[in-house]
Amino acid sequence: xxxxxxxxxxxxxxxxxxxxxxxxxxxxxxxxxxxxxxxxxxxxxxxxxxxxxxxxxxxxxxxxxxxxxxxxxxxxxxxxxxxxxxxxxxxxxxxxxxxxxxxxxxxxxxxxxxxxxxxxxxxxxxxxxxxxxxxxxxxxxxxxxxxxxxxxxxxxxxxxxxxxxxxxxxxxxxxxxxxxxxxxxxxxxxxxxxxxxxxxxxxxxxxxxxxxxxxxxxxxxx
Amino acid sequence: xxxxxxxxxxxxxxxxxxxxxxxxxxxxxxxxxxxxxxxxxxxxxxxxxxxxxxxxxxxxxxxxxxxxxxxxxxxxxxxxxxxxxxxxxxxxxxxxxxxxxxxxxxxxxxxxxxxxxxxxxxxxxxxxxxxxxxxxxxxxxxxxxxxxxxxxxxxxxxxxxxxxxxxxxxxxxxxxxxxxxxxxxxxxxxxxxxxxxxxxxxxxxxxxxxxxxxxxxxxxxx
DNA sequence: TTTATCTGACGACAGTTGATGTCACTTTAC
DNA sequence: GTAAAGTGACATCAACTGTCGTCAGATAAA
Numbered sequence: 001x002x003x004x005x006x007x008x009x010x011x012x013x014x015x016x017x018x019x020x021x022x023x024x025x026x027x028x029x030x031x032x033x034x035x036x037x038x039x040x041x042x043x044x045x046x047x048x049x050x051x052x053x054x055x056x057x058x059x060x061x062x063x064x065x066x067x068x069x070x071x072x073x074x075x076x077x078x079x080x081x082x083x084x085x086x087x088x089x090x091x092x093x094x095x096x097x098x099x100x101x102x103x104x105x106x107x108x109x110x111x112x113x114x115x116x117x118x119x120x121x122x123x124x125x126x127x128x129x130x131x132x133x134x135x136x137x138x139x140x141x142x143x144x145x146x147x148x149x150x151x152x153x154x155x156x157x158x159x160x161x162x163x164x165x166x167x168x169x170x171x172x173x174x175x176x177x178x179x180x181x182x183x184x185x186x187x188x189x190x191x192x193x194x195x196x197x198x199x200x201x202x203x204x205x206x207x208x209x210x211x212x213x214x215x216x217x218x219x220x221x222x
Numbered sequence: 223x224x225x226x227x228x229x230x231x232x233x234x235x236x237x238x239x240x241x242x243x244x245x246x247x248x249x250x251x252x253x254x255x256x257x258x259x260x261x262x263x264x265x266x267x268x269x270x271x272x273x274x275x276x277x278x279x280x281x282x283x284x285x286x287x288x289x290x291x292x293x294x295x296x297x298x299x300x301x302x303x304x305x306x307x308x309x310x311x312x313x314x315x316x317x318x319x320x321x322x323x324x325x326x327x328x329x330x331x332x333x334x335x336x337x338x339x340x341x342x343x344x345x346x347x348x349x350x351x352x353x354x355x356x357x358x359x360x361x362x363x364x365x366x367x368x369x370x371x372x373x374x375x376x377x378x379x380x381x382x383x384x385x386x387x388x389x390x391x392x393x394x395x396x397x398x399x400x401x402x403x404x405x406x407x408x409x410x411x412x413x414x415x416x417x418x419x420x421x422x423x424x425x426x427x428x429x430x431x432x433x434x435x436x437x438x439x440x441x442x443x444x
Numbered sequence: 445t446t447t448a449t450c451t452g453a454c455g456a457c458a459g460t461t462g463a464t465g466t467c468a469c470t471t472t473a474c
Numbered sequence: 475g476t477a478a479a480g481t482g483a484c485a486t487c488a489a490c491t492g493t494c495g496t497c498a499g500a501t502a503a504a
Contacts, residue, residue: 016471016472016473016478016479016480017471017472017473018470018471018472018479018480018481019470019471019480019481026480046357047357048270048357048358051460051461051462052461052462052463053461053462061482062481062482062483063462063463063464064464064481064482065481067462067463067464072462073462127357130356131356131357131363132357133357134352134353134356134357135268135269135270135349135353135354135355135356135357136270141353141415142415144415145412145415145416148408148412171420171421171424172424172427172428172431174420175409175412175420175424175425175428175429176428176431176432178408178409178412179405179406179408179409179428179429179432180405180432181408182404182405182406182407182408182409182411183401183402183404183405183408183432184401184404185404185408186370186400186401186403186404186405186407186408187397187400187401187404189404190367190370190397190400193363193364193366193367194367198393198396198397199393202393202394202397203397205394206394206397206398206401207397207401209394209398209436209439210398210401210402210405210432210435210436212439213432213435213436213437213438213439214431214432214435214436215435216435216438216439217431217434217435217438238448238449238450238501238502238503239501239502239503240449240450240451240500240501240502241450241451241500241501241502248450273490273491273492274491274492274493275491275492283452284451284452284453285492285493285494286451286452286494287451289492289493289494294492295492
């Protein structure tokens with residue numbers, strides 16, 4: 001059906017170099033600029049108050065390029081959120097693996113918590129991940145749920161690897177993981193909302209105690 | 223300065239009975255209708271998508287009466303949130319006091335948790351309190367923070383009354399309370415987002431275990 | 445009954461927003 | 475060097491929102 005010059009010309013970027021950049025490089029750079037602008041604006045004035053025009057001004061690009069890469073501001077929010085959490089998750093896992101001494105549980109847990117809270121010392125990241133992302137749309141809610149569950153699974157896998165046999169029924173295991181993530185994230189949220197007036201170490205120690213208390217009371221076997 | 227008929231006439235409601243209701247009764251009824259409409263709409267289509275017109279249609283009243291009682295949709299949101307949490311807090315406290323047997327800690331805790339989760343089985347209440355209220359404005363954020371802290375204090379007071387001497391430093395005590403509320407509320411939030419597919423009892427038991435584990439590991443004296 | 449208040453339906457207004465289009469100018473490819 | 479593609483500043487468009495005003499009719503007080 002006439003997939004000729006017309007159609008081909010209308011395709012995104014026909015692919016010419018411009019300013020020393022290939023078409024893909026330009027698209028990637030624009031995407032990055034919008035991601036940065038999104039984190040900056042969503043993390044300060046908030047998602048609801050952020051308009052396409054503001055994003056473009058912040059990114060130093062024109063409206064057209066926004067719609068070339070994203071469909072919505074919501075689309076950008078999802079991208080910013082995903083990228084932030086990807087990075088944090090990577091850092092937490094790295095910290096856990098780095099604290100190689102897996103036997104004394106406390107070391108691993110505190111290392112993970114430290115990486116976690118350190119990442120959320122960036123107020124923009126914290127605000128986007130815990131405040132702005134909630135109640136936007138069913139799609140974003142689903143994304144949020146998925147990421148929280150990923151973190152819960154990370155925590156539970158760690159627990160199961162440390163405690164040889166795990167005797168908690170599956171349903172309660174899931175809820176327990178979510179509850180722990182909730183405890184940690186609520187701490188982080190209040191940390192942000194109170195302008196980080198508590199010390200990071202007190203956050204780590206309070207949450208660490210919670211986790212140790214749980215491990216202690218788990219049904220034990222053998 | 224001329225506080226005569228002009229000014230007096232402009233005052234809210236000069237105070238005549240209409241339809242068998244006094245001026246105050248009418249104002250109170252209208253306020254209630256808007257509160258109900260707010261809970262309904264904020265709890266289903268969401269705060270961002272709710273407009274003044276929609277609220278008035280839902281409440282069966284005209285725009286004018288909205289502005290007579292509330293300044294903003296944000297104002298109404300704050301009122302709906304406050305009323306919902308007031309009621310839940312009352313129910314939780316009542317449940318705690320009702321389970322009079324204060325010695326066996328578990329009874330009190332489970333009773334409180336049961337009242338809590340039962341209240342959030344109302345999806346509209348849950349959505350408003352955990353989703354819609356976040357990231358709206360600094361004013362609403364402050365309100366949220368205050369209420370969460372109230373719940374945390376409730377929990378901590380209960381703990382301190384059960385455990386004779388409390389040896390945790392104040393800073394960590396606060397964070398611990400917030401973390402516990404976070405655990406419980408994250409459970410409730412996921413319960414909502416997953417359409418209440420878990421059982422209430424599993425939520426109670428998982429969170430109860432978390433609290434008992436903490437109590438167990440607290441620094442003990444005497 | 446008459447007059448002032450209360451009510452609901454409706455329209456008007458300005459301000460924003462998302463989304464698209466225009467136009468002159470640069471840069472690249474042929 | 476010439477045509478096509480890329481770019482940025484700006485205009486345009488409809489849709490929506492908060493907010494306020496108008497007006498006819500219902501209700502209560504005089």
